[in-house]
Amino acid sequence: MSNSAAVRTEAMEVPQRASTxxxxxxxxxxxADVCGAMDRNLDYIERRMSVSIRCRGNDIQINGDLAEDAxxxxxxxxxxxxxSDEPITNGLIDAKIRDAAQLDLPAIPAPSNVVPQVSIRTxxxxxxxxxxxxxxxxxxxxxxxxxxxxxxxxGTGKTYLAVAQAVSQLIQGKVQRLIFSRPAVEAGEKLGFxxxxxxxxxxxxxRPIYDALYDxxxxxxxxxxxxSGEIEVAPLAFMRGRTLADAFIILDEAQNTTKExxxxxxxxxxxxxxxxxxxxxxxxxxxxxxxxxxxxxxxSKLKDVDGISFIEFSAQDxxxxxxxxxxxxxxxxxxx
Numbered sequence: 201m202s203n204s205a206a207v208r209t210e211a212m213e214v215p216q217r218a219s220t221x222x223x224x225x226x227x228x229x230x231x232a233d234v235c236g237a238m239d240r241n242l243d244y245i246e247r248r249m250s251v252s253i254r255c256r257g258n259d260i261q262i263n264g265d266l267a268e269d270a271x272x273x274x275x276x277x278x279x280x281x282x283x284s285d286e287p288i289t290n291g292l293i294d295a296k297i298r299d300a301a302q303l304d305l306p307a308i309p310a311p312s313n314v315v316p317q318v319s320i321r322t323x324x325x326x327x328x329x330x331x332x333x334x335x336x337x338x339x340x341x342x343x344x345x346x347x348x349x350x351x352x353x354x355g356t357g358k359t360y361l362a363v364a365q366a367v368s369q370l371i372q373g374k375v376q377r378l379i380f381s382r383p384a385v386e387a388g389e390k391l392g393f394x395x396x397x398x399x400x401x402x403x404x405x406x407r408p409i410y411d412a413l414y415d416x417x418x419x420x421x422x423x424x425x426x427x428s429g430e431i432e433v434a435p436l437a438f439m440r441g442r443t444l445a446d447a448f449i450i451l452d453e454a455q456n457t458t459k460e461x462x463x464x465x466x467x468x469x470x471x472x473x474x475x476x477x478x479x480x481x482x483x484x485x486x487x488x489x490x491x492x493x494x495x496x497x498x499x500s501k502l503k504d505v506d507g508i509s510f511i512e513f514s515a516q517d518x519x520x521x522x523x524x525x526x527x528x529x530x531x532x533x534x535x536x
Contacts, residue, residue, distance in 0.1 A: 221267045224258045225278050231258055233288065234277045241277070241288055245270055248297055272300040284319060284328040291519045295330035298516055318342065320364045322416035323371060327364050331517045334361060340509040341365045341476065346469075349499065350478045352513025358478040359452050363412035365476075366448040370430065375448045375472070377430050380409045382452040383461065384435040406433050409452060436461055445470030454479030454495040462494025 225231045235242050235255060242253045251264030253274075262270045276296040277288055286292075318338050320327040329335040334357055340348045342365070350358035366378045384405045410433065413422050425431040436457065451457075451465055454477045469475060479495045502508050515529040 346507040355518040356513035376446040383456040457494030
């Protein structure tokens, strides 16, 4: 055999990705939700992956270079709806598109045999992870790690998932109260005098936590639990001298703590409590720009301590508008 013939033979043996795939999804109602109203979910997948999708009943045909990946996206969306009542959004589709390029998931089980993936149940919704890192984060919280650090850029769900897990723990009676805190640090601008009492002055800094609470609990329950003290939202300065027992505790925007503040907060830990620390080590708003924030210092000191998990998110885990992930990725190359 000539060398050229050998080369041709070897080239023929290289497996090629299918440009057309055909498959079926069993449940008609779930299939309709996967497609979306007026097939808007299919249209979005087509635009994002440059494929063509045709549905006839439960039978689906996908054409294009990424046909196999698009098939996996639809299977993941189908599985998502089997396990959750969370609707399909463009952000969820983007997360599944990212996963499809990395994972070789098994075939979808029959609906009666579905094993639910990790999820968080609250009064208003059931929340399921959209990325593998979110799965690791929820799993670390649910297996009872004493202290979990959620680290990474904005839009990855660090605070939202922590608040949802806290609410779930409270309504199940596993903790007696929820304590949410963050440093009252202005993000690069001076707000000047803020009118009102102490609550009015600090609430603007704590708004993201309130937003997550109202998304997980009916408004009247949030107000009732805040009034009773079951839920406490307070600036970091209010934590000094306290022992936080029987509580689910979250420190948000931890990159804006000093070393002394972080040590103070971590040592508030009491019996039957779990603590979640959320922050982006690359984005600090501390006035004067100290060389190392309390979050970065804690990461260095606690990395080998048993009972502590560090979950690191990246731009690939951003679940807000797709452009947010691109923006985060563009800024990741900047030095501090």
